[in-house]
Amino acid sequence: MKHTSRRKFLQSSLSGLGFLTIPASLQASATTFKKMKIVCVGGHPDDPESGCGGTLAKLSALNNDVTVIYLTKGEAGITGKSHEEAGAIRSKEALTACKILNVKAVFAGQIDGDTVVNNEWVGKMQQLIAAEKPDIVLTHWPVDSHKDHQAASLLTIQTWMRSKERFDLYFFEVCAGEQTMVFHPTDYVDITDMQEQKRKAVFCHTSQDPDSIYSCGHSSMEDFRGREIGVKAAEAFVHMTGRKNGIPPWAL
Secondary structure: OOHHHHHHHHHHHHOOOOOOOOHHHHHOOOOOOOOOEEEEEEOOOOHHHHHHHHHHHHHHHOOOEEEEEEEEOOOOOOOOOOHHHHHHHHHHHHHHHHHHHOOEEEEEEEOOOOOOOOHHHHHHHHHHHHHHOOOEEEEEOOOEOOHHHHHHHHHHHHHHHHOOOOOEEEEEOOOOOOOEOOOOOOEEEEOHHHHHHHHHHHOOOHHHOHHHHHHHHHHHHHHHHHHHHOOOOEEEEEEOOOOOOOOOHHHO
């Protein structure tokens, strides 16, 4: 397939997907772009920033309301620090990163490394997401080596299935191959203009060695996903499909 034909195929395949569409649609001015509410659910501070920070920044710049829900505060993420100390440090880093992306931060209250998926927490996640009244929700791809990422994803999937108010659900990738696995994108966002803003947000997480976040694959991911749609840098997503609100009453 010629490059031009591939480009046309990608554009036509993305043309009906709201904000996750061809780059030209994302260049619309804030005055003509339909304002939406966006929620991103991540396992720890730095996950939303590294996985889809460019997209979050772009959506915010287009005058949308964007909220990041962190399932945990990253309590187990700093060697030599207690959970309380690490949580305080990492939540402060997250708040600084969210200011750079111009998004709101919410902490769900689970503990890093000890996350759970049960009926109680499905209900809590439903409440947190419903409070934002989102049009679109982004979260981790469920096939991931980190169980906290899996927990964030599964709780969000259950919320999507049970929610009375409809919203579109998309999955993002982190540290492809090492954490996110068998990820085959359906949608892309051109983040060329937001790449530096994303990088600044990721580098707010000084306790996590930001260079290592990029060296685990995020730089190459942005480059490769960009090549797939013919731009300098992009982030990729999988769109959740299937029967909405399809859970039988006995499973609720």
